[in-house]
Amino acid sequence: MESQPENTSQPSVRESNTVTESNTEIEMSKDIPDRVEIEETSEDNSKRKRTSEAWNHFKRVKVEGIQVAECNYCKTRLKAPAGYGTTHLRKHYEKVCKQRPRKTDIRQSFLKANQKVSGEQELGTHIFNQEEARRELASMVILHDYPLSVVDHIGFRRYSCLQPCFNMISRNTLKGDILKIYKDERTKYYNLLGKIKCRIAITTDMWTSSNNKGFMAVTGHFIDDNWTLQNCILRFLYVPATYSRSAS
Numbered sequence: 001m002e003s004q005p006e007n008t009s010q011p012s013v014r015e016s017n018t019v020t021e022s023n024t025e026i027e028m029s030k031d032i033p034d035r036v037e038i039e040e041t042s043e044d045n046s047k048r049k050r051t052s053e054a055w056n057h058f059k060r061v062k063v064e065g066i067q068v069a070e071c072n073y074c075k076t077r078l079k080a081p082a083g084y085g086t087t088h089l090r091k092h093y094e095k096v097c098k099q100r101p102r103k104t105d106i107r108q109s110f111l112k113a114n115q116k117v118s119g120e121q122e123l124g125t126h127i128f129n130q131e132e133a134r135r136e137l138a139s140m141v142i143l144h145d146y147p148l149s150v151v152d153h154i155g156f157r158r159y160s161c162l163q164p165c166f167n168m169i170s171r172n173t174l175k176g177d178i179l180k181i182y183k184d185e186r187t188k189y190y191n192l193l194g195k196i197k198c199r200i201a202i203t204t205d206m207w208t209s210s211n212n213k214g215f216m217a218v219t220g221h222f223i224d225d226n227w228t229l230q231n232c233i234l235r236f237l238y239v240p241a242t243y244s245r246s247a248s
Contacts, residue, residue: 052086052089053090054086054089054090055089057071057072057073057089057093057097058071058072058078058080058093059072061077071097073099073100073101074097074098074100076092076096128163128166130166133163133166134177137174138177138178138181141178142178145209148175151168151171151174152170152171189232192224192232193222193232195225196222196224198223199222200222202219202220202221202234203218204217213238214239214240215238216239217233217235217236218234218237219232219233220232220233
């Protein structure tokens with residue numbers, strides 16, 4: 001009786017996709033034999049070896065003696081021997097896996113009640129926009145002459161719970177938002193003034209701020225092409241003296 005030769009070759013992994021990094025070919029497959037052993041590692045070894053964030057989306061398993069990493073979402077298995085690196089795992093999660101959880105857009109949708117003219121209410125959706133909320137906050141500070149430190153006040157920060165998705169900003173960020181509004185408005189009116197063909201009437205007015213500092217506002221008045229009276233502040237100058245109507 002002739003004995004059958006033993007198959008001493010290592011179990012192979014069928015190739016389905018290939019990820020290449022630094023000329024190293026990584027085999028990926030879903031058609032790996034069913035005999036899978038989950039690797040048993042001590043808590044200390046796990047903490048020492050799995051420092052990469054890629055292991056938040058993969059788990060180590062052994063398939064007929066071959067150590068592989070199995071995706072938690074699409075169950076694809078990639079070779080992952082010790083010391084192999086995790087770049088190919090990260091690329092699979094970010095670019096290949098179609099079942100991975102998607103990041104939530106910061107502009108989240110909420111239900112809101114819309115008031116009808118008839119007095120009835122209907123439900124609609126509202127999309128939160130962080131940039132728009134920051135612009136409205138800066139506009140409020142400009143309109144009411146609030147100090148920049150208002151965003152640091154404890155009461156104001158508590159009141160921000162009205163919109164939990166709003167990421168509270170610092171006074172320096174608020175200052176930058178205010179200056180951006182100023183530059184946008186200045187550019188808009190400069191473009192408008194460059195198109196008009198009529199004359200411009202100029203008036204000056206003295207203002208006193210809440211901290212008793214004097215300012216002079218230079219305002220331009222003109223009629224646009226639609227025969228609408230327009231008013232815009234051309235300059236706003238600091239005057240080192242307070243102004244009061246009784247002294248004029």
